[in-house]
Amino acid sequence: MGKRLLLVTHNIGEEYLHQLNEILPEWKVVAGKEEELWTAHAKNAEVIVGWKKELQKHVLHNESKLRWIQSWSAGVNSMPLNALDEKGVLLTSANGVHAYPISETIFAMMLGLTRKIHTYVRQQQTKEWHHAHMNMEIHEKTIGIIGVGEIGQETAKIAKAFRMNVLGVRHSGVSHEYVDKMYTPRELKEVLPQCDYIVITVPLTQETNKLIGKNEFILMKDSAFLINIGRGEVIDEEALIHALNNKEIAGAGLDVFENEPLDKNSPLWTMENVIVTPHTSGSTQHYTKRVIENIFLPNLKKYINENNELINLVNYKKGY
Template identity: 60%
Template sequence: MDKRKIVITHDLDQNLINQIKEVIPDWNIIIGKDEDIWQEHLHDAEIIAGWKKGIEEVLLSPNSKLKWLQTWSAGVNNLPLESLESRNIIVTSANGVHAYPISETIFAFMLGLTRKIHTYVNNQQARKWHHSGMKLEMHEKTVGIIGVGTIGKEVAKISKAFGMKVLGVRHSGKQQQFVDEMYTTNQLNEILPSCDYVVVTLPLTKETHRLFGSKQFDLMKSSAFFINIGRGEIVNEEALIHALREGIIAGAGLDVFEREPLSVDSPLWDMENVIITPHTSGSTEHYNQRVIKNILIPNLKDYISGVQPSVNLVDFSKGY
């Protein structure tokens, strides 16, 4: 009888490999980032950990043995969700892995824009000693967190160290610790005029596509900063550029964009009131360890016991 097979399309430390082997000692475990390592094993793999471009045709073919897909990213908007659902394939995401690194990036944006760190870096390169209009501080301001999941909760918690008022927006409207007032997505426009910082941590779905456009930026304070680490398509980028150019909002910290890589011709590159990072807010030295120990292994234990994996189980009806 052939051994059951799992394919992990990423390089892992031996310590993590050993932990996986302890859970499924009798399985054939294929691990490695190099496509040549796992390509021939895709068709008979029961579990795939790490979605890669170009594997869809094999994994969704009639002869595929795939039953469970564990992604290496929190977002699943790039997956063929309808096809996976139609084949009853379980999908779990890496949601939660990013809470610490992304919240740190968010606060780097917020502090950098508030205390003009990006401006002073430019001044330093030009050997220019200039005050540059420094005056703002972050303490006791109001932050609106649009999407209060694992990342949003961490942002809310850290915000309290700055004495900030925290407004939250989430689909369910369910209350969350560290959030002073919670609203539903339909109430987004109601809170924008009150926010000094608007932080987007939403997944991309049909409902969140271009959720932010001219109307939303017009509702914001002219002194407000906009932070997006969710997905670029949540924002109408032309409307954002207009709002930044015309002083409708004060500035932006952006890790994601409608098209990536961001075009060299984009006006965002040259804007003094914008800080750009290349979709790296979730990068961390602990990434693989958290995916394996916090998500894959607990789910794997359930799976081999005949229980459906529950950690970060994707709800196909919601798209995340």
């Protein structure tokens, strides 16, 4: 019988490889970002760290030894969840590693739109000295956070530094120390009219697909700003463009889109009240460290001791 095999689809450095070999002395550990490496070892892998779509044909057959996948991202909606569920494969996400960088991006967008930094950057390109009617501030405004997980909680915490009124929406409805009032998703329409800023942090599921559409934009203040760092499909993009063009909302900060890369013909690129970033809100120099040290290594120690109470274990029925 061959050695049990751990496949890591990223370059993680010698230090982490050494740690893995110490934890798994009887295993074979293979790591690297080259596709040839994955395809050569995927069929024998019991554990895979970092899902790649090219792996699917190698690990979803009857002879596959795959038992656990540690996703490199928080979102798992692009993975073959039904097939993995049927095979009984454990799936853990990287939920939590993005809380700092994404919450920073959220406030960069909120502050940029409020203090018209995006407008001034454009004016700088043409050497135009113009006030641009800037008169808004973020302090003591109301923020609605749709999805109060790790990212939402960190966003709520920062919002309190600006003395903001924080409203939250989460499935459980359970309160949080930095959220002034918590709602459930079925109460969303009660939340939207109150908000000066609406921040979308939910994952993409059947329930959240097109969560924000024409009717929701009508409920929002015409002075409200919408920030989406969750998934593009959570917002009806056509309805968003309509709402922006018709001044149903004041502006938007968007890191995610229905189709990526964002089509060059999309009007979102050139709207003066929109900030576009290329799905980079979670990027950070500490990403590998947080995935490996905070999630994967603790989970690995549980896994080899046959403890399946893993950090960020995905519920296939919920989709996250």
